[in-house]
Amino acid sequence: MGAPAHAAPPVVAVLVVHEPGDWFAESLASLAMQDYPNLRVVAFLSGSTESAIGDQIRTALPSALVRQVEANPGFGPVANQAMRVVEGTDGFFLFLHDDVALQRDAVTSLVEEAFRSNAAVVGPKLVEWDAPTVLQHVGLDADRTGRLVDVVDPGERDQEQHDAVRDTFALPSACLLVRNDIFRTLGGFSPSIPFFGEELEFCWRVHLLGARVLVNPSAVARHRGAFAARMFLPSADARAARHRVRTVLSCVSLSQMPVVVVRLLLQSLAELVIGVFSGSARNALVGLRAVAAIPVDLSAIVARRRTIAPFRRVPSREVTALQLRSTAQLAAFARHRRALREQQTSETPSLRPVATSGSRTTVLLALSLLALVIVGSRQLIWGEVSPVGQFVAFARDDVSMRDLVRQYLSGWSFGGFGAPTASPTALGALAIAGVVAVGRFSGLLTFVVVGSFFVAAVGTWRLSGAIGDARVRLLAATLYAASPVGMLAVRDGRRDALIIWALLPWILDFARRIAGLDRDPLDAVRESSVRPTGARRSQLAASLLFVVSAMFAFAPVSAAVVAMVAVALLVAAFFASSPWRANAWLVVSLALSLIGAFTLNVPWAVQLIGAEWWRALVGAGHPATGASLADVLSLGVDNSVLRWIVVFAYVPVVLMALVAPRARNAWALRSFALVALPVALRLAHERGLITVSFVEPLALAAPIALGAALAAAIAFSGFLAGRTRALEWRQLFATVSVAAALISLSPIAVSILDGRWSQPPATLSQLLTQLPDDSAGDYSVVTLGDPRLLSMWSRPVDAVPGLAYGIASDGAPTLVTQLASERTLMNDALDRALQVAMTGESLRAGRLLAPLGVRFVVVPLRDGTLHARRAALSGDVGVGAVARLADQLDLRRVYSSTDLAIFENMAALPTVAVLDERSALTSAQALEASLLAEALTARSALLPGFDPTIVNRGSLSAGTVHVAVPFSQRWQMTVDGARIAPRVAFGATTAFDAPVAGTVEIRLRASSAQRLLVALQVALWLVIVAIAFNPSRFRGRVRAARQVVEVSLRSDDGARVVL
Amino acid sequence: MARQMRSAVTRTLSVRQWLVAAMVVASVVGIVSIQRRTVEATPAAIDERSAAPLLQPAALASTWFCPGVPGNDESISGRFIISNAGEKPVGGTITRFVVEGAATRQRFAVQPRTTIEVDALVNSGSSFVSAIIETQGSAVSVEQRIVHRAGDAVALCASSPSDEWYLADGFTGEGSIEQVVVSNPALDSAILDVTFVTATGERSPQSLKGVVIPPESVRVFDMAALDAQNEATLAVSVKATVGRVVVGRSQHYLGRGRLGYGMSLGASATSARWYFADSLKSSTAAEEYVVYNPHRDDQQITMIIAPDGAEALEPIVITAPAKRVTKFAPSGLTALPEGRYSVIASVAQPGEGVVIERVLTSQQGKSTATVVVLGSPAAALRWTAPSGASPNVDDSLRIFNPGVNPATLTVTYLGPAGEVPVVGYESVSLAPGASTSVALTDATMAATVTVVSQEPVVVARRVSRGAKQPVLGSAPLVAAATSEGTAQS
Secondary structure, eight states, rough: OOOOOOOOOOOOEEEEEOOTTTTTHHHHHHHHOOOOOTTEEEEEEEESSHHHHHHHHHHHHTOOEEESSSSOOOOHHHHTTTTHHSSSSOOEEEEEEEEEEOOTHHHHHHHHEEEEEEESSSEEEEEEEOTTBBBBEEOOOEEETEEESSOOOOOOOOOSTTOEEEOOSSOOOEEEEEHHHHHHHTTSOOOSSSSSSSSOOOOOOHHHOOEEEEEEEEEEEEOOOHHHHHHHOHHHHHHHHHHHHHHEEEEEEETTTHHHHHOOOOOOOHHHHHHHHOOOOHHHHHHHHHHHHHHHHHHHHHHHHHHHGOOOOHHHHHHHHSSSSSSHHHHHHHHHHHHHHHHTTTOOOOOOOOHHEEEEEEEEHHHHHHHHHHHHOOOHHSOOOOTTTTTOOSSSSTHHHHHHHHHHHOBBBOTTTOOOSSSOOHHHHHHHHHHTTTTHHHHHHHHHHHHHHHHHHHHHHHHGTTTOHHHHHHHHHHHHHHHOOOHHHHHTOOHHHHHHHHHHHHHHHHHHHHHHHHOOOOTSSSSSOOOOOOHHHHHHHHHHHHHHHHHHHHHHTTHHHHHHHHHOOOOOOOTOOOOOHHHHHHHHHHHHHHHHHHHHTGGGGGGSSTTTTHHHHTTTOOOOOOOHHHHHHHTTOOOOHHHHHHGGGGGGHHHHHHOOOTTTTHHHHHHHHHHHHHHHHHHHTTTTTTTTTTOHHHHHHHHHHHHHHHHHHHHHHHHHHTSSSOOOOOHHHHHHHHHHHHHHHHHHHTTTTTSTTOOOOOOOHHGGGGSSSTTTOOOOOEEEEEEOOSSSOOOETTSSSSSSEEEEEEESOGGGGGSOOHHHHHHHHHHHHHHHHHHHHEEEHEEEGGGGTTTEEEEEOSSSSTOOOOOOOOOOOOHHHHHHHEEEEEEEEEEEEEESEEEETTTTTSSEEOOOHHHHHHHTOOOOOHHHHHHEEEEOOOTTTTTTSSOEEEOOOOOEEEEEEOOOOEEEEETTTTOOEEEETTTTTTEEEESSSSSEEEEEEEOOOHHHHHHHHHHHHHOOOHHHHTTTHHHHHHHHHOOOOOOEEEEEEOOOOOO | OOOHHHHHHHHHHHHHHHHHHHHHHHHHHHHHHHSSSSSOOOOSSOOOSSOOOEEEEOSSSEEEEEEEESSSSSOOOEEEEEOSSSSEEEEEEEEEEESSSSSSSEEEETTTTEEEEEOOOSSOOEEEEEEEEEEEEEEEEEEEEOOOTTOOEEEEEEEOOBBBEEEEOOOGGOOOEEEEEEESSSSSEEEEEEEEETTTTEEEGGGGGHHHHHHHHEEEEEGGTTTTOOOOOOEEEEEEEESOOOOEEEOOOETTTEEEEEEEEEEESSSSSEEEEEEEETTTTEEEEEEESSSSSEEEEEEEEETTTTTOOEEEEEEEEEEEEEOGGGGGOOOOOOEEEEEEEEETTTTOEEEEEEEEEEEEEEEOOOOOOOOEBBBBBEEEEEEOOOSSSSTTTEEEESSSOOOOEEEEEEETTTTEETOOOEEEEEEOEEEEEOOOOGGGGTTOOEEEEEEEEEEHHHHHHTOOOOOEOOOEEEEOOOOTTBBBB
16 A cells, blocks of 8 residues: 655544444444545454454445454554554554544544644543544543543543643543554553553653653543443453553652552552452452562563663653642542532433442442451551450560471470470461561450451352342441440450451351352242352362461360351251251361361371360360350440340340241251250350350350341341331331341440450460569469469369369460370379368478479469459359468469469479489479479479470580470480480470580470471362462463464555555 | 231241240240359358368378477477377477577387377477477377476467467466567568457557568567466467468466466367367366457357256357457356256358367365466367376366267277277267267376367367376367368368
């Protein structure tokens, strides 16, 4: 094709056509009618477009060059073909969608403005195809995260209010006039963005080049839009979000990048929170997922930045100055509000609402819930969580992440007196969490505590998706999050209960998804089930297993609660009108998840096998207090008025079980079972029918609260469904139920006032800071008393009903002391010593404690919380214990108050000590009489700061080295390299008889089998995580991110447009 | 409207829904029925402290705290009597505490079925010497005897220290000497508040508040020197705000109706019930019961008096005003015949208690002697007198069955072959509310005597006050704990 000579610069209209409709003729006609004298047309047809369309183009525009491409590579890559078929760098390209109809002088206006303003890119005013008086786009603003926002409001009438030429950050690709040379310099549109986001990426690069992007409203084009109606692209929103994030990170300067990444993250999280409650969670999630995919896209981003680098000709701040300072959403919101105000004062036609009133209410309520949690937790967020109850430090301040990893792999369990067995899985998880929290364990604790409310709410939201729409889900989430369980768990420091409360809805949700129990049409006769298959089922099963296993690792008692929930669901299955397979899957998935959780926690979980398995789960348990039914139903609320208000929550539980119709009745029965079984069990314990160690009531309250929330959701769902019909008796019950459930929310109003959920400022743990450091040698602390006041895993003292003890090393307890520890001979010795002390059999029990390294005996008497306010039926065992310990001749009371008594064992040996001759002789025996006869004496504390997981070095004069740890052949001591064999000391501990002086090294040899098991465990966890998170998605995404769309022209005859 | 609703309900409910309704109702009824089940608090997991020493026969070790022996008068000596009724030798340690100076330790061994006596003083030079006697392997019983020119005194040793001690009877009339001996056996200092009650009321001198007793030492309070001179009524209360102590009372009566010497262990708690097996109404003896109520509220005390061979008298209720000493002399009761009788004193208000001691001043010929004995706070199945009882008197032992069931009991003494039943007391039946006197012979001289019963009984004994003292003394025995760890009330 030759190049005609014109005074006007050449403009090549690049038309990308894909299966157009009838309107296409109008588009072509508008091009044909252009008054611009030097306009040529190049049309690219997608592979699926009929060849007749080409003929249609040639008919309307006889000089047009028509080319067909293979398949449908996308607008940008196809438009880039203009650089192949057009020779020369003069003039302009006019890129057009096939659904754009230009006004007759549009090209002329655009070219004039390009020259007038020296712009690189100029766009027209786009108006609605069918309503040319309604504005569609007059340029696009962008915020720092690349979110585009229209300058005009949806449905805004054109009243020439936007008719000034102005700079804009981006223009829609529907109609773009671009200088030929600049387009070629920049390499055209991004070859990696076939659809969605090509205009942002291109315009940003234009700005980096220092060129201008303008909108010229005097040029007008009608645009149909409606991409989704013409072509289906799976996960279109996700593509757009990822393209946006990649564009931002490719185009910003390096110095801006950290701030931008943080902003991307925060903005996505905020959108997610709002989206979760506004019914657009899926849309909101794509933003967060796009940010999360940054590591996946990193290589593509780096490559793109290299490509762009030569074009960075202006400072980044100049580009940034063109962007919105706030977010695109806020700008759109403000613009919309302004438009609404103007609408009220003018006669302009109605504007389309941004959101329906229902969704807006939902968002506002969701935000209110969010605000309530933050307000209620404000003192915890700005301050820190009080170390009350089980809220002890995850690890000591001086422990690094590396130490945690080493301890996890060491084959030494730190619980109790320690044991040469596997470390708890929680220790390994803590090491990972510590890395994420940058070693700030107090911050991690706050995150866990406050985050539990959100986790619980979101979990309930997901679970109640089986019951109703967003309004129903929001009510369920609100009721559960505002139930007293979470608040009381935080107030009293019941970590186990908090974990169970937060994760139980998730567990039930995964189980019901595996069972295929999704939301039924309201009028379905019976519940139906569509079970997932293949990868989706595996993913759900792995997710369930992951949650249950993680919960089990930190709170083993959760296994008992999950088992109880499974039993409750099984009972409900006999009465529910549901497919039996679905019910079976529901129960079996929970049961299998328990088995899987145990497997995933091997080797640590192996110690849970045996006669003491139940005790390992629940510890010494919760004592019976003679609580009444009202006490149980009020879930631990002690206020005399509020406790009765909480009882209102059970109105929907009973009513819905009786009257919920058809499909809804199945979940009503499940809710009833979730409430009735734990209540019955708790009452049976309180009334002496169950005498084994019992789960703490607050942990048992989690399923009760969940059942109540679900029942209220069912009632609300029925209420909404019946609004359009005449009033009937079910509607009446539903109304009463919802009202009762809402009344039961009242206690939260009281609890949020102090901003820390009534956590006491002073706690027992703080009093323990008086225990000295270990400069005189390590020691163990035995805490003795009411099990409710012990902040560690506890065993009962057999001699005294209701009395329990726990063991900590070197002062205050940590996470590992809260998990079951293996019973060793040292535990037997301690049991015996405590029995002797408590029965008064001897007043020298301190000497029996001496070889165990027990230097302090702590008796908590009262906590600042109300957790143990109710007296146990077994009496005030703490006071009795103090009386007995005070009789002991070797125990010196070093601290005494109404809250706590601390006794120091004056006869204690340090954990590692060199015994004198007589004590060494005694150590060879296992006779209580020998120990009672005379106090043991140590020549010195050999190794202050003894750590079984490292090589401990010290200087030794010859003698017997006693180590207050359980005996194992794996203990190894060398003196100047000569190995000394260990022997059992005092029938329980470890000793080395060193005949010579020298440099001593004590270490525990790791077991190969242990290492193998730990490696296997890590591998199993990785597999489960991999299945749960489905990494194959990421592989595809990495490929997609790096993919450059290749475009090949079909039957290219070599004809070119020469400028 | 209601009828319409009922019919709508009937129409709508299917069989399955009726089942569901039945299940829901049954569940609710079940829960309510569990709730209605009554539940009782279990007994206190750890016992209240006993007001008197307890022997734990099954213990692997025993520790006894002897209240003290005067040590700075060469005419006075003291012995610790250690009785091993078991079948294996027992080793142990005696740790002696003095007023000033370090504690000293002495090892000892007691062969099976043997009673040994150990010198309490060992030239200590301290005004008082107290001791801990610890054994390992099996339990032994221990008491102390003071040989005094004014009459020998046998005192029990405490089985545990305590943070409260009470002495109901005291006397400083006409220069009589009352010394309260406080021992701190622990490795840490004890801090005491001492108060005393005279006829004019309770007194708490500032000098007796916050008194520090160094670890492993003895402190002696001379009551006459503490502004309690010439008092015929003098009860003492010792409370340790920090630590645990052992309190004894050394009493040398010099006139105003009382003569002689006595040393006794205090009561380590108040008790709601006190038993006295050996009481006497006689023209040659003056007897009274001294009741000390250290609590804030007045107490009503019911005294049941059971004379030998006769029906018990109508219960007598006396009031023990708060923080006061009340004295009661049954001999003034005309309904009470002369002779021996037993007494049960019960406090009406549960949870509160008093301390009651019996004061008996007897005259035999020209000799007059006053003996003060603390009652027994509980009946027990087994009683032991480590140093035995005075033989060749009709009432070497007095045994009282305060229960409602007949008791069959055996009296034994410790011989070389073990416990030997006393002839005639192999199996004695004792009716409810009845008392009996046991006459021991020379065969039991200085041997440990034990009373074993199938029902809880209370036992008292007569002890020699020395070769030249015709008036016998009285002393309590050591009760043995039951398998549950307590003596029985």
